[in-house]
Amino acid sequence: ETGVTQTPRHLVMGMTNKKSLKCEQHLGHNAMYWYKQSAKKPLELMFVYSLEERVENNSVPSRFSPECPNSSHLFLHLHTLQPEDSALYLCASSQMGPGVSDEQFFGPGTRLTVL
Amino acid sequence: DQQVKQNSPSLSVQEGRISILNCDYTNSMFDYFLWYKKYPAEGPTFLISISSIKDKNEDGRFTVFLNKSAKHLSLHIVPSQPGDSAVYFCAANFGNEKLTFGTGTRLTIIP
Numbered sequence: 001e002t003g004v005t006q007t008p009r010h011l012v013m014g015m016t017n018k019k020s021l022k023c024e025q026h027l028g029h030n031a032m033y034w035y036k037q038s039a040k041k042p043l044e045l046m047f048v049y050s051l052e053e054r055v056e057n058n059s060v061p062s063r064f065s066p067e068c069p070n071s072s073h074l075f076l077h078l079h080t081l082q083p084e085d086s087a088l089y090l091c092a093s094s095q096m097g098p099g100v101s102d103e104q105f106f107g108p109g110t111r112l113t114v115l
Numbered sequence: 116d117q118q119v120k121q122n123s124p125s126l127s128v129q130e131g132r133i134s135i136l137n138c139d140y141t142n143s144m145f146d147y148f149l150w151y152k153k154y155p156a157e158g159p160t161f162l163i164s165i166s167s168i169k170d171k172n173e174d175g176r177f178t179v180f181l182n183k184s185a186k187h188l189s190l191h192i193v194p195s196q197p198g199d200s201a202v203y204f205c206a207a208n209f210g211n212e213k214l215t216f217g218t219g220t221r222l223t224i225i226p
Contacts, residue, residue, distance in 0.1 A: 043159075
């Protein structure tokens, strides 16, 4: 496997379900991100982890709970979601540090539908 | 296949002058374009977007121009300020497809 992988690719869940999204990066990067992409809206940054510590949380509702057990893996735990949470959830990784471009490499995304 | 290209990895501009960042794309299906700014050790910040039905969108010091026939997008910052020093990414998509990002241009504003 190369690059950034995400599972599952598609997820349909009810508002009372609990599910998790998984992301894995094979690039040796030290930072990972969760984004929410809704149609015709800018990408919304949800969480940033650098060296496995959360460095940014843009006021995301508590029904979204991230977990970063190591520098290669990132999870997004979902519970009691709302229909408006239906979107494409993207994971990305980058190498943070001086003298690097911070270019982000994105996974294919998980298309989430909340019924 | 890089569908969104930023051919200049870096750009230096004198404070107070205009910064012009360029982006080219190959997928004629793209109908929504965005610019993001990223400081080191932070997540990217949305700056400005434009729909393919327009050719210009302005927000304060930032203006994005879209030339659909040339498949070219540019971001103008005027006047440039030291706080504008960052990496700038352009991105594009259509429908509900995933955003495709360019590789970024590092802008340095010289005081």
